[in-house]
Amino acid sequence: MIMKLNNIYSLLIFMFIASVGFFSCTDLENEEVDSIVIETTEGGETSADPDALLGSLYNDLSIMTDQANIYALSAHSSDEMIPPTRGVDWGDNGVWRVMHAHTWDATNSWVVGAWNQLNQRVFNATQALAANPSANTRAELQFLRAFYMHQLVDLYGQVPFREANEGVDVDPRVLTRTEALDFVINDLTEALPNLPAIAPTANNTQASVAAANALLSRLYLNRAVYTSATPEGPYNFEGADMTAAIAAADAVEAEGYTLEANYFDNFNPVGQNEIILTSPQGSPQNRVWMTLHYSQNPSGWNGFTTLASFYDLFDADDQRIGNPQGPADGTEFSGIGRGFLIGQQLNDDGSETIDDRTQIPLDFTRDVPLAGAPTANGIRVMKYHPSNFGDTNYRLLRFGEVYLNRAEARFRSGDTSGALNDINALRTARGASSLTSLDEASLLEERGRELYWEGNRRQDQIRFGTFTGTWEEKTNTESFRVLYPIPSIAISSNPNLTQNDGY
DSSP, X not given: OOOOOOOOOOOOOOOOTTOOSSOOTTTTOOOOOSSOOOEEOTTSOEESOHHHHHHHHHHGGGGGGSSSHHHIIIIITSTTOBOOOBTTBTOGGGHHHHHHHTOOOTTOHHHHHHHHHHHHHHHHHHHHHTSOOOHHHHHHHHHHHHHHHHHHHHHTSOEEEOOTTOOTTSOOEEEOHHHHHHXXXXXXXXXXXXXXXXXXXXXXXXXXXXXHHHHHHHHHHHHHHHTOSSTTOOOOOOHHHHHHHHHHHXXXXXXXXXXXXXXXXGGSTTOOTTEEEEXXXXXXXXXXXXXXXXXXXXXXXXXXXXXXXXXXXXXXXXXXXXXXXXXXXXXXXXXXXXEEEOEEOBOTTSOBOBOTTTOXXXXXXXXXXXXXXXXXXXXXXXXXXXXXXXXXXXXXXXXXXXXXXXXXXXXXXXXXXXXXXXXXXXXHHTTOOOOSOOOHHHHHHHHHHHHTTTTOHHHHHHHHTOTTSOBTTBOOOOGGXXXXXXXXXXXXXXXXXXXXXXX
């Protein structure tokens, strides 16, 4: 089937009075399409309800649930996912294939789409912060601005920024990667004293002390990447940054967050021990339909799969690998299992699932070419599940990542023993056998096993120096691709922007 875009985007509710015509985030302009209009005074204040604007910015987190744009840049470019073309299905003028092959350019629709979405929300948050919010509302707005801006820092390496009182005739100044990182950390640090302390809950949708510290643990762990003179490395992981990452992770744990006994409960409404922040709008349904075969469910798109080399990172006793065929007792839904689906698929009654098109048993194979793939090629991934995604918010921040951030920071600080203890505690919780030693390769593998298809893999591969390597159907090793290009339309509309090297 042709690629399907998630249409569950919240309406844009911000604008400059001077802006007209079609919305373009390359200029950070906004179009009025709702009843909330923001007027900005010369002093920089805006006349609007900051709490209403805050609610809209929370709803805008739904952009993270789509399979395109931000997720496409974060997952499809990594070694955990491949978007095979099956006949004419998923061809889409090659937009998916170039992500996997690392041959995108500055006109790529996902590169442009993610840029527009993120810059728009950063500016919306800046306008809301100028609307005289209460201290608590200000803290949540600062968290959300930091959340959106940190994605720009990570993906593009530079951030155009416009003050709330600057009109559309002003070209936004551009923050360097280091300046933008400092901006994000400052927002989070200022927000922390006025954010609520929220204990673990299955579908929490509010910024909290734990959420800010979770994001800080990620930022400090990646600070060496973001401040490097050469984006592709080598990276110098400063001891002070690793200490800060550990402290931020410890602060999350102090809020009561712990590892879940059943890994897949993290993606069910019953799991709550690890869930730090979820999206109030946009369910996880795209994560299910984008990989599920239509013969398993009529809503399936029969799209993305994982790579055999990534699947081979798992031991058979690791609960995170899941049930490859699906239960035969009806405990889930239509025989669809959890985790990695490989081999002959079964219905609830134990009978073989049949491929509706070929009329032969549906047997997911290890091999999957990037183009010309038969309908059953490729190992599918099912973290969320169609039996309950209607009751499950999309997970944005989870303690499993924070726990691994702390372990890696300890390792990079020279505390290999402490890091190994952390990793083995995690593996024990996941039913996997303990490791006897730890190095960078095994750390990266463990992050892959824990966080697969959650949007972290590209970032992890860059930090560990493997993103410019090769894997199945990916031979391009150009080092400049650790950053995405600034969209061509943005370059032409804002002379303060400069194109990233290589593009």
